[in-house]
Amino acid sequence: MASTKKVQNTHISEQIRKLHGALIDIVSVMNRPRRDEALVREAGISLDRALFPLLVGIERFGPIGVVEMADRVGRDYTTVSRQVAKLESLGLVERHGSAADRRVREATITPKGKAMTDLVDGARERMGRAIFASWDQRDIEELVRLMRKFADDINADAASSSGGTK
Numbered sequence: 001m002a003s004t005k006k007v008q009n010t011h012i013s014e015q016i017r018k019l020h021g022a023l024i025d026i027v028s029v030m031n032r033p034r035r036d037e038a039l040v041r042e043a044g045i046s047l048d049r050a051l052f053p054l055l056v057g058i059e060r061f062g063p064i065g066v067v068e069m070a071d072r073v074g075r076d077y078t079t080v081s082r083q084v085a086k087l088e089s090l091g092l093v094e095r096h097g098s099a100a101d102r103r104v105r106e107a108t109i110t111p112k113g114k115a116m117t118d119l120v121d122g123a124r125e126r127m128g129r130a131i132f133a134s135w136d137q138r139d140i141e142e143l144v145r146l147m148r149k150f151a152d153d154i155n156a157d158a159a160s161s162s163g164g165t166k
Contacts, residue, residue: 042123045116054083055109058093059117063106065098092116
């Protein structure tokens, strides 16, 4: 009986390449400054485009330290520290010592910051509904299920590769 292992390996290699291409396309669109500007405009808020992803990240992942946030957004931690300080001066986040490690200052969202991210979530939903308007509900559910599974697995792989516990 002939082995199908080589055919399967070729097929998965092609699929990984296609997946990688799709992810590059998605990340490219999501990283465009005009995309953030459109989302901020749709939300009806006034916030510097550089601060916007940090505010959303602190709301989603907080309490979070500056080093971890910098790693998540792919920026230098000194830059992120200055930007988080700006968010704090605007009353959108607050910083305090970590319960686990007092050397680490963690940022958390304030009620004012949460109100702002709620407006962003509403804008994101309106924009997403327009993108998915022609999609079948089952396709949307399958996409969400598989993206969550992929995100969980890639996060677990990253944590095990770096020796982390996330």
